[in-house]
Amino acid sequence: MSAAPGAKTFVIDGVDASATPGQTILSAAREHNIFIPTLCHLEGLGDVGACRLCLVEVKGARRLLPACTTRVDEGMEVTTNSPRLADYRQMTMQLLFAERNHVCSVCVANNHCEMQSMATTLGMTHVEVPYRFPALTVDASHERFTLDHNRCILCTRCVRVCSEIEGAHTWDVMGRGIQSKVITDLDQPWGTSETCTSCGKCVQVCPTGALFQKNRTGERRGKDPSFLPYLRTMREEL
Amino acid sequence: MMSHEELEQTTAKVQQEQRAAGDRINVCVAAGCLSLHSDAVQKSLTDEAKKSGARCSVRGVGCMGLCSAGPVVSHEPAQAVAAEDKTTAQPTRLYGGVQPGHAAKIVASLNQEPVRELAIDTAMPFFAKQTKIVLENSGSINPESIEEYIAAGGYRALLRALHEMTPAEVVQEISASGLRGRGGAGYPTGLKWATVARAAGATKYVICNADEGDPGAFMDRSVLESDPHRVLEGMILAAYAVGASQGYIYLRAEYPLAVQRLGVAIREAKRMGLLGAEIAGTRMSLHLEIRLGAGAFVCGEETALIASIEGRRGTPQPRPPYPAESGLWNSPTLINNVETYANVSPILARGSAWYAAQGTAKSKGTKVFALSGKARNTGLIEVPMGMTLREIIFDIGGGVPAGHTFKAVQTGGPSGGCIPESLLDIPVDYDSLMQAGSIMGSGGMIVMDDSSCMVSVARFFMEFCMSESCGKCVPCRAGTAQMHGLLTRITEGVATHRDLDLLVRLCEMVGATSLCGLGQTAPNPVLSTLRYFKNEYLAHIEDKHCPAGVCECATTPAEVNA
Amino acid sequence: MVNMARPSLPSEDKRWRIVQGTMRKHGYSRNALIETLHTVQQSFGFLDKDAIRFVASSLRVPPSQAYGVATFYHLFQLRPPGKHTCQVCLGTACFINGAERLMKHAEKSLGIQAGETTPDGEVSLLAVRCVGSCSFAPVMIFDEKTHSYAKSETLDEQLQAWRQP
Numbered sequence: 029m030s031a032a033p034g035a036k037t038f039v040i041d042g043v044d045a046s047a048t049p050g051q052t053i054l055s056a057a058r059e060h061n062i063f064i065p066t067l068c069h070l071e072g073l074g075d076v077g078a079c080r081l082c083l084v085e086v087k088g089a090r091r092l093l094p095a096c097t098t099r100v101d102e103g104m105e106v107t108t109n110s111p112r113l114a115d116y117r118q119m120t121m122q123l124l125f126a127e128r129n130h131v132c133s134v135c136v137a138n139n140h141c142e143m144q145s146m147a148t149t150l151g152m153t154h155v156e157v158p159y160r161f162p163a164l165t166v167d168a169s170h171e172r173f174t175l176d177h178n179r180c181i182l183c184t185r186c187v188r189v190c191s192e193i194e195g196a197h198t199w200d201v202m203g204r205g206i207q208s209k210v211i212t213d214l215d216q217p218w219g220t221s222e223t224c225t226s227c228g229k230c231v232q233v234c235p236t237g238a239l240f241q242k243n244r245t246g247e248r249r250g251k252d253p254s255f256l257p258y259l260r261t262m263r264e265e266l
Numbered sequence: 267m268m269s270h271e272e273l274e275q276t277t278a279k280v281q282q283e284q285r286a287a288g289d290r291i292n293v294c295v296a297a298g299c300l301s302l303h304s305d306a307v308q309k310s311l312t313d314e315a316k317k318s319g320a321r322c323s324v325r326g327v328g329c330m331g332l333c334s335a336g337p338v339v340s341h342e343p344a345q346a347v348a349a350e351d352k353t354t355a356q357p358t359r360l361y362g363g364v365q366p367g368h369a370a371k372i373v374a375s376l377n378q379e380p381v382r383e384l385a386i387d388t389a390m391p392f393f394a395k396q397t398k399i400v401l402e403n404s405g406s407i408n409p410e411s412i413e414e415y416i417a418a419g420g421y422r423a424l425l426r427a428l429h430e431m432t433p434a435e436v437v438q439e440i441s442a443s444g445l446r447g448r449g450g451a452g453y454p455t456g457l458k459w460a461t462v463a464r465a466a467g468a469t470k471y472v473i474c475n476a477d478e479g480d481p482g483a484f485m486d487r488s489v490l491e492s493d494p495h496r497v498l499e500g501m502i503l504a505a506y507a508v509g510a511s512q513g514y515i516y517l518r519a520e521y522p523l524a525v526q527r528l529g530v531a532i533r534e535a536k537r538m539g540l541l542g543a544e545i546a547g548t549r550m551s552l553h554l555e556i557r558l559g560a561g562a563f564v565c566g567e568e569t570a571l572i573a574s575i576e577g578r579r580g581t582p583q584p585r586p587p588y589p590a591e592s593g594l595w596n597s598p599t600l601i602n603n604v605e606t607y608a609n610v611s612p613i614l615a616r617g618s619a620w621y622a623a624q625g626t627a628k629s630k631g632t633k634v635f636a637l638s639g640k641a642r643n644t645g646l647i648e649v650p651m652g653m654t655l656r657e658i659i660f661d662i663g664g665g666v667p668a669g670h671t672f673k674a675v676q677t678g679g680p681s682g683g684c685i686p687e688s689l690l691d692i693p694v695d696y697d698s699l700m701q702a703g704s705i706m707g708s709g710g711m712i713v714m715d716d717s718s719c720m721v722s723v724a725r726f727f728m729e730f731c732m733s734e735s736c737g738k739c740v741p742c743r744a745g746t747a748q749m750h751g752l753l754t755r756i757t758e759g760v761a762t763h764r765d766l767d768l769l770v771r772l773c774e775m776v777g778a779t780s781l782c783g784l785g786q787t788a789p790n791p792v793l794s795t796l797r798y799f800k801n802e803y804l805a806h807i808e809d810k811h812c813p814a815g816v817c818e819c820a821t822t823p824a825e826v827n828a
Numbered sequence: 829m830v831n832m833a834r835p836s837l838p839s840e841d842k843r844w845r846i847v848q849g850t851m852r853k854h855g856y857s858r859n860a861l862i863e864t865l866h867t868v869q870q871s872f873g874f875l876d877k878d879a880i881r882f883v884a885s886s887l888r889v890p891p892s893q894a895y896g897v898a899t900f901y902h903l904f905q906l907r908p909p910g911k912h913t914c915q916v917c918l919g920t921a922c923f924i925n926g927a928e929r930l931m932k933h934a935e936k937s938l939g940i941q942a943g944e945t946t947p948d949g950e951v952s953l954l955a956v957r958c959v960g961s962c963s964f965a966p967v968m969i970f971d972e973k974t975h976s977y978a979k980s981e982t983l984d985e986q987l988q989a990w991r992q993p
Contacts, residue, residue, distance in 0.1 A: 076584075076738070077583075077584035077739070077781060078738050078739045078740065078781065079739070079740055080739055080740055080741055080779045080780070080781070083779055091778070091786075092778060092779060094584055094781075097584040098584075098586075099586075115775070116775050116778060116779050119771070119772070119775045120740050120741060120775075120779065123740055123741065123744035123745055123748065124740060124744065126744070126748070127743075127744040127747075156768060157748050157768065157772070158748070158751060160747065160748075160751075181740075182737065182743070191890075196890075197890035197892060197893060198890075198892060199892055200890065200892035200893050200895065200896040201579070201737070201896050202892075202895055202896050202899040202900075203737070203899050203900070204562070204579075204734075204735065204736050204737045204899075204900050205732060205733060205734070205735035205736065205737045205743055205746070205747075206732060206735070206737065206743055206744065206746075206747040207737070208737035208743065211892055211895060211896070212892060213891040213892050213895070214877050214880060214881060214891050214892070214894075214895045215895055215899075222891075223890065223891065223892075297959070297960040297961065298960060298961050298962075298963055298964070301959070301960075301961040301964065301967070301974035301976060302964065302974075302976060333961075333962070333963035333964075334963040336963065336964075479957070480958070481918070481919040481920050481923075481957040481958045482919050482920030482921050482958060482962060483958065484958060484960030484962065487960050488960070519866065519903055520903070520956070520959070521960075557862075557863070558862070558863070558866055559901075559903075560862060560865075560866065560901030560902070560903040560904055561901050561902035561903035561904075562900065562901050562902065563957075574862065575859070576859045577857075577858055577859035577860060577861035577862050577863075577889075577897070578861075578893075578897065579896055579897055579900040580900060580901070636960075636962060638920075638921035638962035638963060638965065639920070639921050639924055639925075639962075639965075640924070644921075644962065644963040645963055676920065679920065710920065712920045712921055712924065712962075714924055717924075718924050723923075723924070726920070726923050726928075730957070736900075
């Protein structure tokens with residue numbers, strides 16, 4: 029197999045690899061079947077580098093770099109896992125679990141949750157940091173969907189899919205820091221939103237039980253964001 | 267169009283007017299003295315001068331530095347105003363604690379002995395040990411008069427650069443001067459300029475970061491209120507050097523006086539043909555606009571600041587791309603802080619070699635600090651890089667008040683750390699402060715004595731970081747909240763060693779994984795106090811006792827002793 | 829559905845013309861959002877949802893984005909301010925000189941938390957970060973007037989004065 033013109037060669041976890049010009053470390057790693065954990069990243073959406081799970085070590089770099097937004101440079105040496113990275117990733121998951129009220133056993137997304145399975149994958153066995161138990165609300169005003177702030181991890185996938193793909197920009201984030209939360213329009217009940225097209229893309233991309241379809245139980249609770257790369261490609265070619 | 271000849275004519279005219287006006291009485295009307303109602307002092311001095319018919323003018327000027335003696339008034343005898351050589355002239359008299367009722371005495375003393383009970387010794391180390399470059403005009407010129415800035419030598423460097431230097435030569439001068447960013451991180455200014463100058467793009471921007479957010483710092487505010495044209499001239503020179511024709515000054519809305527004075531300065535500079543289209547008859551144009559910040563410390567971070575100017579939430583973006591290549595509206599953008607720009611015109615006027623001769627091997631020039639806290643003399647100071655912390659705190663600051671002992675000095679605000687007595691002989695430069703576990707920062711310097719609890723100070727800064735976190739990335743959003751919770755438990759005397767271990771782990775993790783500088787440096791106040799004052803943490807945990815008597819621990823010291 | 833035409837002024841109130849002036853000055857560009865919100869707050873004292881909706885649709889910014897911006901910046905107030913404001917500086921110099929105790933005293937005396945207004949609409953309590961008067965710490969600002977070396981009694985006296993008819 030000959031390299032494409034302008035291809036970058038680099039080393040990832042000790043293996044020689046290649047990447048197309050402008051390709052991110054994450055994308056190149058996945059092509060080479062190397063696992064890098066992510067939560068805010070979703071194929072087909074713009075990346076924001078917010079969850080920090082995909083941080084990797086790059087030789088010569090002063091800091092850890094997010095694989096989702098860092099582009100491969102010629103000769104780069106990337107390490108995707110190390111005791112230090114594993115420790116940070118576990119702590120990131122702990123911080124997320126303790127931030128709001130994540131109780132898997134009573135969550136609609138139990139066994140269909142990216143956050144839950146990520147915690148398992150990363151070997152998180154318990155949460156050392158104190159649970160914060162904030163008093164948060166559930167918005168069930170939409171006829172088909174429900175928003176449960178208790179399960180939201182602020183990955184902003186819903187905000188991005190609504191703005192970038194659906195073009196409605198019904199969702200955004202209000203407040204800041206630990207007080208941040210996702211909102212529809214002017215922080216009003218979802219069912220009263222004037223901009224929402226009820227397309228349901230936000231629900232499909234949500235990695236947790238924060239956004240879910242009403243009246244779906246059991247095995248039908250699963251979500252399917254696989255429409256995204258297709259929509260993205262079709263829109264780019266228009 | 268403005269030419270060298272016109273600058274000289276303006277200078278001559280101002281000087282003639284000043285000579286004709288006789289003695290000058292300057293009243294500080296910058297934020298500090300103004301909060302002590304120096305405007306009333308100015309008014310009564312003006313009334314009194316009019317009433318007495320004395321040949322003098324009463325002017326409102328910017329900060330004279332020694333805020334702790336405010337309201338501050340200076341008196342320049344006519345002979346000193348007119349003198350070519352200021353060193354041999356009759357010295358300026360300085361008065362502190364001036365109230366409206368003192369006006370008659372001051373006016374009556376013009377040709378007499380100074381007013382003894384108000385006099386401040388201008389030979390004291392507070393003044394003698396300072397070197398003024400950025401603050402050279404502060405407190406001596408009227409900040410709302412472009413003519414006075416010109417008469418003090420202003421805008422010469424700009425005209426010379428526009429007419430006699432190429433942009434590359436300007437960049438070269440700044441590089442050779444060794445100037446580093448005064449916003450805190452200390453990135454070499456010349457290198458930053460060269461990157462923007464080299465970046466491809468028809469449109470480029472220059473931005474002045476005046477969103478001074480460190481909760482113990484007011485240097486930028488003072489410079490903008492006292493000498494706004496110095497910052498404008500630096501920005502115009504930067505725009506010429508990098509090829510920008512549009513610029514923004516991102517300024518805290520909490521600084522109404524600075525907003526107003528900068529507005530006046532921009533209008534005046536435009537009127538004189540020194541800003542706007544075809545500056546001084548050249549092909550160079552620069553349009554400057556003020557953009558008001560709205561209370562978000564994180565907007566000091568370059569990518570967040572850009573988002574805010576674009577009208578969005580001030581959340582940082584991962585870098586690269588760096589603003590120098592893709593910044594405001596995806597165009598190459600130069601962002602420097604107020605004090606950095608304020609150093610530019612002196613460097614070009616007096617040469618990079620002159621500038622590089624001051625300071626230390628890797629930190630050149632001077633640094634302005636807002637010296638506050640438990641020191642006898644507090645206010646705004648400018649010292650050469652490399653001066654020791656001890657000289658600053660004990661000579662300039664006069665040491666801590668009687669009956670107390672020095673404990674620590676905090677630099678770098680929420681991103682910095684607390685430095686103990688044993689390290690006071692380190693020189694103040696970027697690298698030494700970092701080795702000591704703190705940073706230079708933007709220039710807040712807070713002296714603490716035995717009445718301050720170091721755990722409580724660490725919790726104070728963590729609360730600040732928590733409430734200023736933008737919330738985008740997990741470690742900063744949730745990590746600062748967790749660290750704040752743990753620090754609160756310690757100050758309440760209910761924490762265990764396990765809590766302390768967890769705090770340390772979180773410090774390391776948040777510092778290593780956060781998206782921007784805010785989260786990356788948020789653990790610094792905790793780490794530095796743990797490094798030098800661990801006994802205070804242990805006292806709270808093991809003895810449930812606050813050694814400084816600040817925290818309301820679960821048990822009182824009496825119970826511990828019992 | 830959302831109306832895409834530029835909206836008419838929310839009311840006859842002349843202050844809306846000032847708000848419109850800011851938007852016009854910036855060519856109704858989306859990036860004028862923060863500048864316009866500043867004008868609204870200067871004109872009306874705070875930002876309510878009607879104002880945010882009006883500015884958002886005038887500048888063609890999604891309402892959620894405008895609301896996200898208005899709530900991100902702490903200077904923007906989404907509730908009407910009290911008749912008087914009491915600001916306690918919580919900058920570093922004020923902190924080490926006991927500003928936290930002052931704030932606790934203020935919260936107790938007024939029966940509200942920082943950032944809130946008393947139920948009778950008389951006094952708003954605000955925390956500010958460094959007003960540049962570090963040499964006279966701790967500092968409190970009552971309405972426009974700065975008080976240096978503030979004590980609990982300084983606040984008590986001011987509250988007393990505000991309560992006098």
